[in-house]
Amino acid sequence: MTRQRIELATVSPRAVALINELEDVLRHEGLCDDRLRELARIRVAQLNGCAYALAQRSAEAIRLGERQERINELAGWRDSRRFTDSERAALALTESMTRLPADGVPDDVYGTAEHLLGPYSLANLIMAVSIANALDRMCLTARISPPH
Secondary structure, three states: OOOOOOOHHHHOHHHHHHHHHHHHHHHHHOOOOHHHHHHHHHHHHHHHOOHHHHHHHHHHHHHOOOOHHHHHHHHHHHHOOOOOHHHHHHHHHHHHHHOOOOOOOOHHHHHHHHHHHHHHHHHHHHHHHHHHHHHHHHHHHHOOOOOO
């Protein structure tokens, strides 16, 4: 176990408050399907290896009614039959944004997500995934561990 390096909320409370406010806005005005947002955020945490975010986001997904079986299969969503076409498009975009290739998100990945999600949900997914990646990077750099 490594010790936490810095308490970001103590050092920069206003910045942390603004990030929390932005997350609240996306939660209340964002994707029509809150569970899809959380699945995307869990996938971001899996890809980034952020245990803190995995614990938080998985608990939130369960609270929203997501099934544990789907969370268990999320890392292998391409081989699972538990995900809809819209969810697959969202997860493909999530992975592409998180692993961001040198030439950006491929047109086919973006186009499929745009077609299946529509502009409103797509825009909110892009913002939610971007914020999730930023938060994971902050947690990993500060070495914030999940609660015991």
